[in-house]
Amino acid sequence: MKRGTSAASALALLFLATAAxxxxxxxxxxxxxxxxxxEGPDLDRAITxxxxxxGADRPIELAALRGEVVAIQVFxxxxxxxxxxxxxxxxxxxxxxxxxxxxxxxVEITARSRNDRHAGESLGWTPSSRPPDxxxxxxxxxxLVPVEHAPSWLPYPLRIQPRSRGAxxxxxxxxTSTPPGPYTTELIVTHAGGALSRLPVVLDVASAELPYRxxxxxxxxEPRNLVQRIxxxxxxxxxxxxxxxxxxxxxxxxxxxxADLERLRPALTGALYTNEHGYTxxxxxIPKAAxxxxxxxxxxxxxxxxxxxxxxxxxxxxxxxxxxxLYAIDEQCESPRGPTWRSLLARSPAQKRVRVAHSCAEDPRxxxxxxxxxxxxxxxxxxxLGTRDQGRDVWVYNGKLPHSGPLxxxxxxxxxxxxxxxxxxxxxxxxxxxxxxxxxxxNRGGRGPIDPFIVAETFHNDDGDSALGxxxxxYPGKQMGRFAHHSAGFDGVFPSMxxxxxxxGIQDAGYxxxxxxxxxxxxxxxxxxxxxxxxxxxxxDEATPFPTDAAAYTAAREALRALIPEGSRLDRRQxxxxxxxGRAARQMTQKPLFRGKTRLVVAFATLAFVATALAGWxxxxxxxxxx
Numbered sequence: 001m002k003r004g005t006s007a008a009s010a011l012a013l014l015f016l017a018t019a020a021x022x023x024x025x026x027x028x029x030x031x032x033x034x035x036x037x038x039e040g041p042d043l044d045r046a047i048t049x050x051x052x053x054x055g056a057d058r059p060i061e062l063a064a065l066r067g068e069v070v071a072i073q074v075f076x077x078x079x080x081x082x083x084x085x086x087x088x089x090x091x092x093x094x095x096x097x098x099x100x101x102x103x104x105x106x107v108e109i110t111a112r113s114r115n116d117r118h119a120g121e122s123l124g125w126t127p128s129s130r131p132p133d134x135x136x137x138x139x140x141x142x143x144l145v146p147v148e149h150a151p152s153w154l155p156y157p158l159r160i161q162p163r164s165r166g167a168x169x170x171x172x173x174x175x176t177s178t179p180p181g182p183y184t185t186e187l188i189v190t191h192a193g194g195a196l197s198r199l200p201v202v203l204d205v206a207s208a209e210l211p212y213r214x215x216x217x218x219x220x221x222e223p224r225n226l227v228q229r230i231x232x233x234x235x236x237x238x239x240x241x242x243x244x245x246x247x248x249x250x251x252x253x254x255x256x257x258x259a260d261l262e263r264l265r266p267a268l269t270g271a272l273y274t275n276e277h278g279y280t281x282x283x284x285x286i287p288k289a290a291x292x293x294x295x296x297x298x299x300x301x302x303x304x305x306x307x308x309x310x311x312x313x314x315x316x317x318x319x320x321x322x323x324x325x326l327y328a329i330d331e332q333c334e335s336p337r338g339p340t341w342r343s344l345l346a347r348s349p350a351q352k353r354v355r356v357a358h359s360c361a362e363d364p365r366x367x368x369x370x371x372x373x374x375x376x377x378x379x380x381x382x383x384x385l386g387t388r389d390q391g392r393d394v395w396v397y398n399g400k401l402p403h404s405g406p407l408x409x410x411x412x413x414x415x416x417x418x419x420x421x422x423x424x425x426x427x428x429x430x431x432x433x434x435x436x437x438x439x440x441x442x443n444r445g446g447r448g449p450i451d452p453f454i455v456a457e458t459f460h461n462d463d464g465d466s467a468l469g470x471x472x473x474x475y476p477g478k479q480m481g482r483f484a485h486h487s488a489g490f491d492g493v494f495p496s497m498x499x500x501x502x503x504x505g506i507q508d509a510g511y512x513x514x515x516x517x518x519x520x521x522x523x524x525x526x527x528x529x530x531x532x533x534x535x536x537x538x539x540x541d542e543a544t545p546f547p548t549d550a551a552a553y554t555a556a557r558e559a560l561r562a563l564i565p566e567g568s569r570l571d572r573r574q575x576x577x578x579x580x581x582g583r584a585a586r587q588m589t590q591k592p593l594f595r596g597k598t599r600l601v602v603a604f605a606t607l608a609f610v611a612t613a614l615a616g617w618x619x620x621x622x623x624x625x626x627x
Contacts, residue, residue, distance in 0.1 A: 027197035032071035033550020035413035038139035059200035067210040085192040086158040093183030102144035104167040116464035124406030180207040214509035215423040239492030247503040254295035290323035297329040333360035339368035376404040395429035402544040409469025412548035420505025438471025515563035
C-alpha cells in the first residue's frame, strides 16, 4: 500500500479531528496492520503513526501484485448521536478483481494471558517482553463476519452507539489473470441520514506475479470441534480447508483410516481448490504440502497391526504431498513412543514416505525421531541445521515473545505477520500452529466449551496458565446447543484478523523472493534492518527486538516492491531456492559467538581492547615527545 506525505497525513488528521470535535461522525480508512478497539485513542494513534489511507485531499492508494490480496479497514465513528443503517460499499474496479467485506466483531478483554504462579509470565511471552496492558485491554476486534452472513447480534447495516465506533474489513483480491495497470473505484459510506463519505480509490496492479505460499504454515484443527459446535463435519471441514488455503495456510488434516483419507483426498490432490468444488482465489489447484498420520499421538503405541494399516494407507496418499509424518506424541521428549515407531517403520516400505515426529523442546540432534516440532523459544538454528545434516528435520512450533510472535489475542497484532517474515529469513522449516478451532477448553485444567465471540480466555491448564485466543484462528459460523443464541447460521467458519495478518506476512515472503531473485544484497539488507534478531538470536530476559508496529513491515514491503522487476514470476521450487539462499547467506553472518548476551560481552571486550590499545599509544607518544 502506498503512503501519502506526512503533510497530507497531518491535514487529514486535522480534518478528521475537527469533525470529531464538533460532535459529528467521522469515517477513517486505515491499512490492515493495526487493531483498533471499539473505544479509546487507538484510531487517532493509528492516524498519527501513518496508517491512515486517503483523506480530505487525496484518494485511497493501494498497490498489489497479480495474485495478491490487499486489505483495508473502514472505521465509522459516531458523534454525540447514534448512527443507524450504516453501509460500506466498495465496488470491484473491474473483473476479475474481487471485493469481500467483513464486520469486525469485538470481544472484551479484562484480564491478560498469564501464569498464576509466575507474575508477568504467560505461554505467549516472558516477563521482559510482556505487551503492556494499555495496548490490549478493552473491546478488541478479531472475528471477521462476512456481511452476507451478518447475524442479528452483529447486524449489517451497522448500528453504532454514540462516541463509539464500528468497523468493516475489506479484502481486495487481484487474481493472477488481472492485467497490470491502475484501476479506479469509489468507497461509499452511508447511514440512515444520507452519505457520510465518498472517497476515490486507486488500485495500482503491477505486472509481477506473487508466488503462492512462499513460506509454509500448517494449522491443525480438530474435526470433533466442528461436529460438536457446528453440528456436522460437512460442509464445515471443506469450507475450513478452502478458507485457510485462500490465506496461503494449510489445514493440517489427520489421517487414521481409509475413511479419513477418502474424505480429505480432494484437498490432498488440489481438486478442492478448483472451480469444480466452488473455489476461486489464490493457489487454485495447488495441493496441500503436508499431512499427518494420527495427530498428537492418537495412533497410540506402535504395534504390527497398526503398521499394516499404515502400509495400506500410505500408497494411496497422492504423490504430490511433500511431507507425510506420523505424529507419535506431544511434548513428552522422554517418551519411547517416537523412537519405537521409527524402529518399526524402518523395516517397512512405508518408511520411504513417512517420517516419525514428535513435539519436544530439547536439542533435536539427540532425539531419535525423523522430525522434531520445536517451540520457537528453544529453536536453535545451528542445532536445526545440524539435525538436517544428519538426514532428519526440525520445524518450528507455535510462538513466544521475544523469540517470535505468539498466537494470543493480547499479543501485538503483528505477531503472526512477524512470524512469516522470520520463516522467510531463518531456517525454520514448516511452521506448525497447534490449533485453529479450540472452542472447547478441554485440556487438563480446562474449563470446557466457550463462546469465542464473547469469552476471550480460550485456554487453561493445570500448570496455572490462562491464554487469550490461543488455538482460535477461526470462529464458528454456526453454534449449536448452549451457544445457539450466538450463531450466524453458517455451516462453516469465519476468519480472524490474526489469520489475515498471517496471510499478509506470507505474501510479504513472496515479495522478498521476487526482490531477492533480482537484487539479493539489497533485499537482504531490508530484511536485516526489519528483523535484526529473532529466535535463538534473542535472550530470554530482553524485550522483543523486532517491530510490533505494522508501519515498519509496510515500509519494508514497499522497499522490496521497488526491487521487483516488471513481469517477474517464480514457481514453487524457484521461490524456495531463492529464500533458502537468503537464509544461508544470513547464517554465514550470524555465528553463535555473536548471539544473545555473548554479543554484549564481545562488544565490551572489543571496546576495552580498543581503549587499552589507544591508551598505550597515547602513553608511548607522550614518552617519545618527552625524550
